[in-house]
Amino acid sequence: MIITSQLHDIPTPTGLMRTKVYKPEEQGIYPAIIFYSEIFQLTAPIQRTAAIMAGHGFVVLVPEVFHELNPIGTVLGYDDAGKDKGNADKWAKPLEHHDSDTQALVDFVASQSYCSGKMGAMGVCIGGHLAYRAALNENILAASCLYATDIHSDTLPCEKGNDSFTRTKDIKAELQMIWGKQDPHVPDEGRMKIHLNLIASGNSFTWHEFNAQHAFMRDEGDRYDPALALRVYAMAVELFHRSLN
Template sequence: MITQRHDEDINTPTGLMRCTVYRPQAEGRFPCIFFYSEIFQQTAPISRSANIMAGHGFVVVVPEVFHELNPIGTVLGYDDKGKDKGNNDKFTKPLESHDSDTLAMLTFFSEQDYCTGKFGSMGVCLGGHLAYRAALLPSIHAAFCLYATDIHSNTLPCQAGNDTFTRTQEIQGEIALVWGKQDPHVPTQGRQKIYQQLMDTERRFTWYEFNGQHAFMRDEGDRYDPALALECYNKAIALFQRTLKE
């Protein structure tokens, strides 16, 4: 499907948040996917990924995950300066503020005439964690989480007992998790810990491990694996078509 793009600036408890919306040009209402970025916010690779998903019949919303900490429209570079700033933002913003961002998006987009009212979540790196986190809400029917960081290690700031790993049992929808075996950010023991938590809490999930490095979906840089990326897009599309379009 041919797509269109526009921005929506929505109110959250921690300030105005820009959300870039990718959706079909065709008339009608479509399921909505919240697409959470890595620490660099909405870079060109994130934009292209969101557009790919939108072209399969979804409203894809990319929020600025660190809107409180940067001017609207900030995109960090894939360099040491950008990485340092993004990591500082990641360890500054509490998970509770990410939660209120997601709730604000649910409220806003449930009222838009181009959305059906069915929601999913998807993300890469930090965004994989936020997509998993969003699935704690019953309104999120499915989540597709790519190499989600900091779940196993509980290293993102939050109130005691409110970490994402501990709250896994609250996930009601279907969740898919994708990992690279050569990813140093989520080593084997970390992946096993998450897998066991999902098993122990009897969540409905699918688990994929590939021979890939961290950020293998990003179509810039020497870690990009086009074949794996295509396979993951197909798996994500299939999950959301089945769970959000029924």
């Protein structure tokens, strides 16, 4: 399926949020996926992932997750400087602002004639957390959360009691939780804490652990596992075709 892409600056309560929208070129009405990036924002690997998902018949929206903390169009490097800036942004932006970003994206999708109105969320690293968080929005029907950081540790700023771990019981969407066993950011005890909480909260979810490191989907760097990445893409595509079509 041939795809096209376009930039949109979407208004939010905390400022304009640049969002790259990928969609099939062929005219039609398609379900939408919000794809939340790592701390580095719209890097080349993130854009390639978005293109892969769009090529399976989805409108894929990739927002700048820290739009209010950087000039529009900021992309951080996969180096120490980029990591330090991205982590500082992560700890500076409250979850409530991510929630209002998600609602702005939901409203944008509702206004587009090529969108069916059915929506999912997907993300990697902090983006996996944000996809999990987006599932609190009643318009999100399914979320694929890849090695989601900071859920178990409650390290992202928010109002008391509004952290994602505590709010798990309020998620109605189907969750697909994907982890690397060798991921130091979410160790065994952290994954177990999340797993037990999902069971106790009665969520609809699937749970997948692989022998892989953090960021094993990123097609740059020595942690990339291309065979596993293909498998995970297929799992995500299956989830969204089933839940959004």
